[in-house]
Amino acid sequence: MVKAIISPSVLASDFGNLTAECRKMIKGGAEWLHMDVMDGHFVPNITMGAPILSCVHKGIPDIFMDCHMMVAQPEKWVNDIADAGGALYCFHLEATTDPLSLIKAIHDRNMKAGVAISPDTPSTAITNEVGEKADMLLVMTVYPGRGGQKFLDRCVPKVAELRARFPEKDIEVDGGVGPKTIDACADAGSNVIVAGTAIFNAANPETVIQLLKDTVDTAQAKLAIQK
Ligand code: DX5
Ligand code: ZN
Secondary structure (H helix, E strand, C coil), X not given: CCCCEEEEEHHHCCHHHHHHHHHHHHHCCCCCEEEEEEECCCCCCECCCHHHHHHHHHHCCCCCEEEEEECCCHHHHHHHHHHCXXXXXXXXXXXXXXXXXXXXXXXXXXXXXXXXXXXXXXXXXXXXXXXXXXXXEEXXXXXXXXXXXXXXXXXXXXXXXXXXXXXXXXXEEECCCCCCCHXXXXXXXXXXXXXXXXXXXXXXXXXHHHHHHHHHHHHHHHHHHHC
């Protein structure tokens, strides 16, 4: 049984107070912080890169930065993100031709490796070998590029397919996830939950974090009984 991990997406935070925003989320019960790195190539927007992550890491040395690399050449940034204190480097399968070498490079820098698939990429694009070598699989439930988009229900079956193939793997969902959409994600078997607007815009972020976590843990317990 995998455990619930909540990873608030800082894309919805006040970037001018990024370290304080991250601290607030950890205090509110978040295990990880989801750092959305966009390069203006893989996606049209530009957000932040290693220099900013490094500042956050200096302020909160034990933070777990779940780095979502929406970048065109993911091979290029492994060392910089590792030096900046990244704990998990999640690249897009669509952005590389050699995922296995990339996973190895990420592991060589002592980071966990994540493999993300965008809405139009089928779960079968993740081969058994890639899935086994990766530490986490990310099923995007919106098109990568910006926060606050509508959750795409049609991506949910991919979570269930991957959970069936990789029963013990961390499986993350990202995009439009919040109290209204968490049931579908949790029942399909995802355990790492990214939420930006649903957490940062809430009057009580800690209540939303707890709700997301409880929903995943309850669903996981149910799935364990069904086995
Ligand atoms: C979208 C990003 C997401 C986004 C999620 O490209 O990868 O992490 O910030 O934001 P919400 O939860 O608002 O959809
Ligand atoms: Zn993301």
